Amino acid sequence: MVERFVGTWQMVASENFDEFLKEIGMGMAMRKAACMVKPEMTVSVDAQDLITLTMKTSFKTKEFQFKLNEPFEGTSANDKTATIVVTLEGGKLVQKQTCEGRETTIEREIVDGKLIMTCKSGNVVATRTFQK
Secondary structure, eight states, rough: GGGGGGGGEEEEESHHHHHHHHHOOOOHHHHHHHHOOOEEEEEEOOTOEEEEEEOOOSOOOEEEEEEEOOOOEOOOOSOOOOEEEEETTEEEEEHHHHHHHEEEEEHHHEEEEEEEEEEEEEEEEEHHHHHH
């Protein structure tokens, strides 16, 4: 099922992302920069079921590797240490992370050939759409 996500995806639309970044505590200058770029997301899976997810922008590249259902330490969107676990639920890759006591959920799903990434924190929901 994870194989559906494998490939390189370009962001083509973003809704409410600034509000999401504000909700997770990112400063204004970093938010503005983050909202201006259109990241490229690459998903790969190796023979040992290790998933690599890379988000690449003109500013920086962020990569994390994980196995489904196994908690690991990574960094949040605002570069703070977070405990992260990714599961597969109903065809969605669901990333739950806790950073400084705040829980954030990022769901990735394939809809009509596009990868839809839904970011949730508190009452704020942002959506980013990617296509191959």
